[in-house]
Amino acid sequence: MGRAPCCDKVGLKRGRWTAEEDDALANYIAEHGEGSWRSLPKNAGLLRCGKSCRLRWINYLRDGVKRGNISKEEDDLIVKLHATLGNRWSLIASHLPGRTDNEIKNYWNSHLSRQIHTFRRTYAAGNDTTVTIDITKLTAAGKRRGGRTPGQSPRSVAKNQQTEPAKTKTKDVGSSPTLPAKAKDVVVSTSSASSSPPQSDGARSVVVDPEQNQPSNGVSGSVSHSLSSDGPCSEDETWPLVMEPVDQTGLLEANSAVDQTGLWEANSSMNWDGETEMEALLSGGVVPEGPAQVDDLLDMDWEGLAADLWDAPAQNDVAQPAEPQAADSQELDWFVSWLLSDAS
DNA sequence: AAATGCAGCAACCGCCATTCG
DNA sequence: GCGAATGGCGGTTGCTGCATT
Numbered sequence: 307m308g309r310a311p312c313c314d315k316v317g318l319k320r321g322r323w324t325a326e327e328d329d330a331l332a333n334y335i336a337e338h339g340e341g342s343w344r345s346l347p348k349n350a351g352l353l354r355c356g357k358s359c360r361l362r363w364i365n366y367l368r369d370g371v372k373r374g375n376i377s378k379e380e381d382d383l384i385v386k387l388h389a390t391l392g393n394r395w396s397l398i399a400s401h402l403p404g405r406t407d408n409e410i411k412n413y414w415n416s417h418l419s420r421q422i423h424t425f426r427r428t429y430a431a432g433n434d435t436t437v438t439i440d441i442t443k444l445t446a447a448g449k450r451r452g453g454r455t456p457g458q459s460p461r462s463v464a465k466n467q468q469t470e471p472a473k474t475k476t477k478d479v480g481s482s483p484t485l486p487a488k489a490k491d492v493v494v495s496t497s498s499a500s501s502s503p504p505q506s507d508g509a510r511s512v513v514v515d516p517e518q519n520q521p522s523n524g525v526s527g528s529v530s531h532s533l534s535s536d537g538p539c540s541e542d543e544t545w546p547l548v549m550e551p552v553d554q555t556g557l558l559e560a561n562s563a564v565d566q567t568g569l570w571e572a573n574s575s576m577n578w579d580g581e582t583e584m585e586a587l588l589s590g591g592v593v594p595e596g597p598a599q600v601d602d603l604l605d606m607d608w609e610g611l612a613a614d615l616w617d618a619p620a621q622n623d624v625a626q627p628a629e630p631q632a633a634d635s636q637e638l639d640w641f642v643s644w645l646l647s648d649a650s
Numbered sequence: 651a652a653a654t655g656c657a658g659c660a661a662c663c664g665c666c667a668t669t670c671g
Numbered sequence: 672g673c674g675a676a677t678g679g680c681g682g683t684t685g686c687t688g689c690a691t692t
Contacts, residue, residue, distance in 0.1 A: 343677075355662090
């Protein structure tokens with residue numbers, strides 16, 4: 307049996323708050339202080355649920371609450387913290403003065419979750435030439451505002467994706483937090499010839515073999531193609547995902563982690579011949595089939611891959627980028643400080 | 651100009667943790 | 672120790688404005 311509702315909701319006003327209601331709430335709290343939310347509406351003469359009053363106060367009326375205009379620095383910090391802490395919005399908000407968990411949550415859902423898909427991909431043509439492809443430009447031509455495509459609204463996509471739910475709140479841990487792997491560049495490479503594993507401390511590699519139906523070894527999973535409507539991916543395909551600690555010739559290798567701004571970033575370097583594929587990529591056209599299987603790269607679900615990496619158990623004693631197991635706020639603060647110390 | 655549908659955001663809902671009698 | 676009350680959190684819904692057709 308669930309808990310009784312915080313109020314009976316009978317005769318209570320719902321929806322947007324009016325200026326008069328805001329004034330009444332602010333005046334009451336200024337006079338009597340916060341707390342006793344259940345009895346507050348009646349005492350303040352508001353036809354609102356106490357919970358609604360609390361939310362309104364915390365998110366909008368409280369002193370020091372900043373609204374809108376999230377700066378680049380705040381943006382970076384949100385992404386970085388989210389990459390490590392997950393959907394613990396209140397925890398993230400505690401490191402952004404004046405910002406509320408609700409605003410950060412909304413900002414993430416409406417802005418940043420999309421930006422995750424706009425990672426860069428860098429193609430090296432076997433020499434020193436490096437071209438960075440901005441996926442946003444590749445997909446911009448197909449972007450439109452009007453006209454709904456069934457099943458592709460952010461909400462339906464979110465439902466389809468069903469991202470990993472936030473970890474349960476952890477209160478008791480050992481004396482020192484378990485550190486996640488430090489942020490590293492995401493490097494995706496297709497290596498038909500020898501290539502040194504782009505992996506260093508804390509970063510792990512992932513081998514994705516689209517031709518292979520069974521995972522060969524390592525940690526298996528699947529890469530689901532269900533990105534946002536902006537993405538180039540179809541919705542139904544899945545690939546077997548094999549996580550390998552070492553490079554393997556001829557397979558797509560993804561070495562994924564979080565870059566220094568916290569954004570999931572994918573750089574692709576590959577050995578290929580000719581500029582045909584590059585031109586096709588830059589024009590947003592179909593890439594001819596070749597040894598590099600560039601279209602396979604384009605169709606990868608990098609976010610799903612990242613999630614798989616994030617949740618996969620550590621191998622070969624590589625540090626697991628797990629959530630911090632901080633026992634209390636002090637240790638958590640320490641962890642966040644440690645995390646942010648890598649920002650430069 | 652009207653219809654359609656996306657994007658942003660405020661608010662609601664349900665659950666869990668903590669506090670208190 | 673127990674149960675109710677309360678606070679807090681994250682997920683979700685639904686409204687509104689605007690861009691596009």
